[in-house]
Each structure stands twice: as C-alpha cells, then as structure tokens.
Amino acid sequence: MDRLLFGDNQFFGVNHMSEEKARAQAIRFEDTSAIIDVLDIAYAEGVRTFMCTTHERIAEVCDHVRSNGDRYPGFTFFPCMPYAHKYANAVSEYGMLGALREFVPDEGFINAAMRGSRALATKDIEGLVTLLIDAEMKMFRDLSTPVIFLQNVVVDLLLGLGFDEAFRIFADHVRHRYGAEPGFITMNLPSLLDSLDRAGIANPIVCSNFNKLAFRVSGGIDAYSRALAERQFRPIAMSVFASGAIPAREALEWVHEQPAIESIVFGASSAANIRSTVGLVKEIWDEASVPVLA
Amino acid sequence: MGGRMIRVAVVGIGKMGVSHLSIVRAHPDIEVVAICDSAGYVLDVLSKYTGLETFTDFKRMLDTRDLDAVLIATPTASHVPLVREALHRGLHVFCEKPLSMSSGESLELADLARASNAVTQVGYHNRFVGAFQEVKRLLEAETVGQVTHVLAESYGPVVLRTKGNTWRSKRETGGGCLFDYAAHPLDLLTWYFGAPVSVGGTVLGSIFSPETDDEVYSTLRYPSRVSAQLSVNWSDESHRKMTTKMTIWGTKGKIVADRQECQVYLRDTATLPEGYRHGWNVRYTTELTQPVWFYLRGEEYSAQIDYFVRSIQAAANGSPRDQQNSFASAAVTDRVIEMLTAAAAAGDATESAAPAPTAAPRRTLFARRLALTTR
Known part of the structure; x- marks a missing residue:
C-alpha cells in the first residue's frame, strides 16, 4: 500500500464539520468530470490509489479510467462497500427483508438467483453476502482493486452484534473471487481487532481514525496506541486532520510519530490542498529513504 | 447494582432495533439476554450467527427470563401494550420514539413508571448531540436574550416515490x-421551550405516500411569546441523510445549530459565555462531542444508551436522577404531535372571500401561455 491514499468523502457531500460546506461540495462535484479533474491533479502529484465508496457515481469514474487506461498507468482503486445510505433508505421503504430482495441482483443468472433464493430460505447468509459483494464490485470490472474494504457502518454494526462470521465470509470471498486483500474500516479499532482475531483473519488491513485530537477514536486513544504497539495488523489512518481541526503539518507529524501506521487516507478538493499534503508527506517521511508514493 | 451486569432484552429487530442491539451488546455493563421479534428471518440469522437467544412471544420471554430492562424498537402502534407489560413486571424501559400515538396513553405509562420506580427513556437522540446540548446551555444562560422566534427544520430522503409497504408508510401504525x-425537531422544541400554548397554520401534506404524510409545516406558540415555525419534509432527495437544524432568534443574538456545528451570533448587548466573543462564533462537533466507548452511526446513539445504563445504576444505588428523555417528557412531545394532527384536520386557514385579483402574476403568465398554445 502507498503511504498516501486519496479518499472520496469530499465528492459526495460528506463533511464532518459543516453541512453548508458539504452541500457546497456536493454542488461543485455534481458533474463527474469535476471529480475526474481533481483525481487528475492527485495523479499528477504522484497519488496512485483512490479509496472510494461504491457510490453509483464512482461507476462513471471507473468507466473513465477504463476507457483511458493509457493515461493512468498504475492507477488503483480500493473499493469501500457498501454505500450504506441506499440500503438504510431501502430498509425504511421496504423493511429488512424487502430491502435485501431489492439489492440481490436479478441479472438473470440462474446460478445467482439460486444462490440468493436458497440463501434466503436456509438463512445461510454466505450466499447472500457474496451476491451483494459481487453486485457492488460490478463497476470495477477490469480495474485494479488489490484491497477491498467493508465500510465502517457495516463493520461496526456486525462488530456490536458479535457477528464475527460475516468478517470471515467477506474476507474469503474477496480473496477467492477478486484476488484482493480484505480491508475493514472501523470507528472501534481495539474491539474490531479482537473480533477479526476470532474470525481467523490474520494481519488484517484496518482503516480507522488516528489523529492528535483523539477525535472519534472510540475505546480511547490509549487503547489505540496499545493496538499500534502490540497488535499484528496493517493500520491505515483516516481523519488525521480531524476534519480540519488540526493544522496539516502538526497532524502529519503526529502520524509520523506512530511508525506502525502504513498509510494515510486523505480527501481534498483543491490543487493547492493536494499539493501541500503530498509535499508535507514527502518532507516529513523523508522521501529519499522511504518510498512515499508509487 | 455494584458491578452486576444489567440484563437487557431487545424487542423489535428492525432498522433501529438492530442498531440498538449492536450498541447495547457492545456496552460493557450490559448483558443482552434475549431478542424478540414477530418475524422470523432476521431473528433466525442472528440466532444462527451470533448465538443470541430469540423469542417471538414477548410475554413468554418475560415469563422465562430474568431481566432488568427492555429496549423496545417495534412499530410505534405496538409500544403501549409492550411498555405497559414491562412496567407491570418492574422492568426499566428504553422505548423508541415517539413513545405512543396518544399523549393520554403516554402519560398513563409515565404514571405507571413513576409508581414502579422504573427508569424510562425515549430515543430522542438529538438531546445527546453536542451541538444541540450547547444550544440548551446557551438558552439556559439567556445568552441570546429573550427568544422571539425559532425555525425548527428536518429534511431527508426517506420516501421518494409512491411505493413501499411497511408500517412506516401508514399513519395508523405510526408511520x-x-x-x-x-x-425530532418537535422534541427539541419541547426540550428548549416546554409545551406549546397553541399550534396553527398546520399542513400535513402527502407528496408520495397514499396513506400518510410526507411533509409537515406549522406555527407553534410557546409561553413568553416565543413563536416557532416547523418545516419538515422526508421526501427531500437533496439531502444525503436526515438533517435537523434549529435557528433561534433572540434580542441579543442568534443561534444556528445542526448535528455538525453550533453557530452563534452575539450582539454587543450580550453577556459572553466563556470562550465566546461578540459577533460570530462557531463550535464544531470535534470540540462539542464527548467520546463514547463504542461508535455506530453517531456518538449520540451510544451516548443515550450509556445514559440509560447510568440512570439504572444510579437508581439501584438509591440515588435516582432527574431523567433526560423520560416518558413524562416524551408525553409532552406526543401531545404536540396530537395538536398538529388535530389542527391539520380542522384546517385553520383564512379563506379568501373576495374574487381573485385579475392581475395576479401567475394567472397572467398562465393565460399568456394558454393564449400561445391555442393560437
């Protein structure tokens, strides 16, 4: 994994500080070409990995990269699934089971249909879950997806429920069907590591908040520090700037003091912010000795 | 309760129930003894994969399992009998909002809870949002002076077409x-200003739902001449998820708050709370939010469960506290909902008696278009 991964919250009106800012961003990125323009800037700065939600508009970004492959050598997607709001809204509309039926693909593959209906009848969630994963992954066909993430809303829901088996099913399917490493996004790092242990997932890639303010590090910063020091996993830091509450240099220097952290995912909408973040990372991590970017 | 785990059953494993179940099961002081739902599929999956004991019969569960509390997240219309049964058996009760569809029944449940010394709480999670708590502090300190008007808004993308067939799509089941x-915004108004004196100009409009309302607008009047306008629409696709916003005008300033931030404008006549200045101030969620032991969807969902646990522990230690979101408080909000329903049905708009003016701009434009197309 590269030191810096480019995130996508800024493109879809996700902003933890301000709904006004979120709306302004959603308006700015209403055209997918505006997203691609920003990705081009990041690419030009040496960023190669786009860690993105399986939002329907990402499909358009995928189409663009697929049809312009020669312009993006080395470009890699880290899909994060699912885009949870579409499921949550469907549950309000159709109920739990109705929502599942809505999203099980009906593309006419008898095999898929069999997997789905048998799974529904026998409460064997493995068939159902793999169908849903395949549906989310369709937009990435023929593209590089070496790590596939389960989003924190789902990870943390399953974690609280004690549904360890679901992590095993996800990990197995992602490995076998896509040749990818499973990744897990969480707001509850310490307890997730225990759960992944129980599910038999060794040295997992886990993305969670790491920031100097200890903003949204549930379980406490001490437990997070202990996890970094004592646990065998591959940490990716998100929210390192705590939505802008920490100045960039200070935030990155703090991350640098946690050598176990492999990668940082960051979002930015402007060329200036992308350049300054990439520049700071190169400077702080001393590009000469550490391969910062692919 | 001295270190003993609080034994809880979760009743109703739908969208909110499953989220509550995840949070309560992660709480270090709670043991989830069983879950109960009328429908089998999700229950069976959870039983198979998480080892939770499941029931489809609420009374049988209460008969056979030793519980301290129940968390009820069933469709609203079923709350009253479930809550009543749990209170009769001396259990503490956390119930999803709204508490019931009748303020009379909500008050009866509140009385019952008082008689049995039960801790009760209703899931109005916005009272656990840092920014809305900051508003409460500022109002109690009268920082913006005498409040004259409030705009209480909620928008989100729930019903976006004529479709859907769950309890949420019918008014008689609480949809x-x-x-x-x-x-939610009505309960924040209750928290900030108490019970309204009157409501008027109420619109319960259907946009897509054949059997219930998709938009709600009303003018509410509170004591001390505070007026509030309510503007709520759950068929607004421009929002990614539900957003609730309170805007409060006072004689010495103004407050604008949502889940993310609390913006405060203070005139030079205002007495400044610590950390505030005259002019604009912004407090972000990063500084207003207290950390929680477990995070799912937002700190407030965990914080309200933890609060319920602490209240039960305080009651067990003989020092019950003044409960936030108690049944009594939720009954006030249920009463407001009733007032809005009645007002909308009565229709209190002043009808136009005179013939419509002939030069109204819209009519003129329409007439012009009509003229063009018939030419």
Missing part, C-alpha cells in the same frame, strides 16, 4: 413524516 421525522 409518516410527522411521527417519524417531525417528532
């Missing part, structure tokens, strides 16, 4: 924008 969405 609709008023019960589901408007209850």
Whole structure:
C-alpha cells in the first residue's frame, strides 16, 4: 500500500464539520468530470490509489479510467462497500427483508438467483453476502482493486452484534473471487481487532481514525496506541486532520510519530490542498529513504 | 447494582432495533439476554450467527427470563401494550420514539413508571448531540436574550416515490413524516421551550405516500411569546441523510445549530459565555462531542444508551436522577404531535372571500401561455 491514499468523502457531500460546506461540495462535484479533474491533479502529484465508496457515481469514474487506461498507468482503486445510505433508505421503504430482495441482483443468472433464493430460505447468509459483494464490485470490472474494504457502518454494526462470521465470509470471498486483500474500516479499532482475531483473519488491513485530537477514536486513544504497539495488523489512518481541526503539518507529524501506521487516507478538493499534503508527506517521511508514493 | 451486569432484552429487530442491539451488546455493563421479534428471518440469522437467544412471544420471554430492562424498537402502534407489560413486571424501559400515538396513553405509562420506580427513556437522540446540548446551555444562560422566534427544520430522503409497504408508510401504525421525522425537531422544541400554548397554520401534506404524510409545516406558540415555525419534509432527495437544524432568534443574538456545528451570533448587548466573543462564533462537533466507548452511526446513539445504563445504576444505588428523555417528557412531545394532527384536520386557514385579483402574476403568465398554445 502507498503511504498516501486519496479518499472520496469530499465528492459526495460528506463533511464532518459543516453541512453548508458539504452541500457546497456536493454542488461543485455534481458533474463527474469535476471529480475526474481533481483525481487528475492527485495523479499528477504522484497519488496512485483512490479509496472510494461504491457510490453509483464512482461507476462513471471507473468507466473513465477504463476507457483511458493509457493515461493512468498504475492507477488503483480500493473499493469501500457498501454505500450504506441506499440500503438504510431501502430498509425504511421496504423493511429488512424487502430491502435485501431489492439489492440481490436479478441479472438473470440462474446460478445467482439460486444462490440468493436458497440463501434466503436456509438463512445461510454466505450466499447472500457474496451476491451483494459481487453486485457492488460490478463497476470495477477490469480495474485494479488489490484491497477491498467493508465500510465502517457495516463493520461496526456486525462488530456490536458479535457477528464475527460475516468478517470471515467477506474476507474469503474477496480473496477467492477478486484476488484482493480484505480491508475493514472501523470507528472501534481495539474491539474490531479482537473480533477479526476470532474470525481467523490474520494481519488484517484496518482503516480507522488516528489523529492528535483523539477525535472519534472510540475505546480511547490509549487503547489505540496499545493496538499500534502490540497488535499484528496493517493500520491505515483516516481523519488525521480531524476534519480540519488540526493544522496539516502538526497532524502529519503526529502520524509520523506512530511508525506502525502504513498509510494515510486523505480527501481534498483543491490543487493547492493536494499539493501541500503530498509535499508535507514527502518532507516529513523523508522521501529519499522511504518510498512515499508509487 | 455494584458491578452486576444489567440484563437487557431487545424487542423489535428492525432498522433501529438492530442498531440498538449492536450498541447495547457492545456496552460493557450490559448483558443482552434475549431478542424478540414477530418475524422470523432476521431473528433466525442472528440466532444462527451470533448465538443470541430469540423469542417471538414477548410475554413468554418475560415469563422465562430474568431481566432488568427492555429496549423496545417495534412499530410505534405496538409500544403501549409492550411498555405497559414491562412496567407491570418492574422492568426499566428504553422505548423508541415517539413513545405512543396518544399523549393520554403516554402519560398513563409515565404514571405507571413513576409508581414502579422504573427508569424510562425515549430515543430522542438529538438531546445527546453536542451541538444541540450547547444550544440548551446557551438558552439556559439567556445568552441570546429573550427568544422571539425559532425555525425548527428536518429534511431527508426517506420516501421518494409512491411505493413501499411497511408500517412506516401508514399513519395508523405510526408511520409518516410527522411521527417519524417531525417528532425530532418537535422534541427539541419541547426540550428548549416546554409545551406549546397553541399550534396553527398546520399542513400535513402527502407528496408520495397514499396513506400518510410526507411533509409537515406549522406555527407553534410557546409561553413568553416565543413563536416557532416547523418545516419538515422526508421526501427531500437533496439531502444525503436526515438533517435537523434549529435557528433561534433572540434580542441579543442568534443561534444556528445542526448535528455538525453550533453557530452563534452575539450582539454587543450580550453577556459572553466563556470562550465566546461578540459577533460570530462557531463550535464544531470535534470540540462539542464527548467520546463514547463504542461508535455506530453517531456518538449520540451510544451516548443515550450509556445514559440509560447510568440512570439504572444510579437508581439501584438509591440515588435516582432527574431523567433526560423520560416518558413524562416524551408525553409532552406526543401531545404536540396530537395538536398538529388535530389542527391539520380542522384546517385553520383564512379563506379568501373576495374574487381573485385579475392581475395576479401567475394567472397572467398562465393565460399568456394558454393564449400561445391555442393560437
């Protein structure tokens, strides 16, 4: 994994500080070409990995990269699934089971249909879950997806429920069907590591908040520090700037003091912010000795 | 309760129930003894994969399992008998909002809870949002002076077409924008200003739902001449998820708050709270939010469960506290919902008696278009 991964919250009106800012961003990125323009800037700065939600508009970004492959050598997607709001809204509309039926693909593959209906009848969630994963992954066909993430809303829901088996099913399917490493996004790092242990997932890639303010590090910063020091996993830091509450240099220097952290995912909408973040990372991590970017 | 785990059953494993179940099961002081739902599929999956004991019969569960509390997240219309049964058996009760569809029944449940010394709480999670708590502090300190007007808004993308067939799509089962969405800003108004004196100009509009409302607008009047306008629409696709916003005008300033931030404008006549200045101030969620032991969807969902646990522990230690979101408080909000329903049905708009003016701009434009197309 590269030191810096480019995130996508800024493109879809996700902003933890301000709904006004979120709306302004959603308006700015209403055209997918505006997203691609920003990705081009990041690419030009040496960023190669786009860690993105399986939002329907990402499909358009995928189409663009697929049809312009020669312009993006080395470009890699880290899909994060699912885009949870579409499921949550469907549950309000159709109920739990109705929502599942809505999203099980009906593309006419008898095999898929069999997997789905048998799974529904026998409460064997493995068939159902793999169908849903395949549906989310369709937009990435023929593209590089070496790590596939389960989003924190789902990870943390399953974690609280004690549904360890679901992590095993996800990990197995992602490995076998896509040749990818499973990744897990969480707001509850310490307890997730225990759960992944129980599910038999060794040295997992886990993305969670790491920031100097200890903003949204549930379980406490001490437990997070202990996890970094004592646990065998591959940490990716998100929210390192705590939505802008920490100045960039200070935030990155703090991350640098946690050598176990492999990668940082960051979002930015402007060329200036992308350049300054990439520049700071190169400077702080001393590009000469550490391969910062692919 | 001295270190003993609080034994809880979760009743109703739908969208909110499954989220509550995840949070309560992660709580270090709670043991989830069983879950109960009328429908089998999700229950069976959870039983198979998480080892939770499941029931489809609420009374049988209460008969056979030793519980301290129940968490009820069933459709609203079923709350009253379930809550009543749990209170009769001396259990503490956390119930999803709204508490019931009748303020009379909500008050009866509140009385019952008082008689049995039960801790009760209703899931109005916005009272656990840092920014809305900051508003409460500022109002109690009268920082913006005498409040004259409030705009209470909620918007989100729940019902976006004529479709859907769950309890949420019918008013008689507690579905609709008023019960589901408007209850949240109405409860914040209850928290900040108490019970309204009157409501008027109420619109319960259907946009897509054949059997319930999708938008709610009303003018509410509170004591001390505070007026409030309610504007709620759950068929607004421009929002990614539900957003609730309170705007409060006072003689010495103004407050604008949502889940993310609390913006405060203070005139030079205002007495400044610590850390505030005259002019604009912004407090972000990063500084207003207290950390929680477990995070799912937002700190407030965990914080309200933890608060319920602490209240039960305080009661067990003989020092019950003044409960936030108690049944009594939720009954006030249920009463407001009732007032809005009645007002909308009565229709209190002043009808136009005179013939419509002939030069109204819209009519003129329409007439012009009509003229063009018939030419």
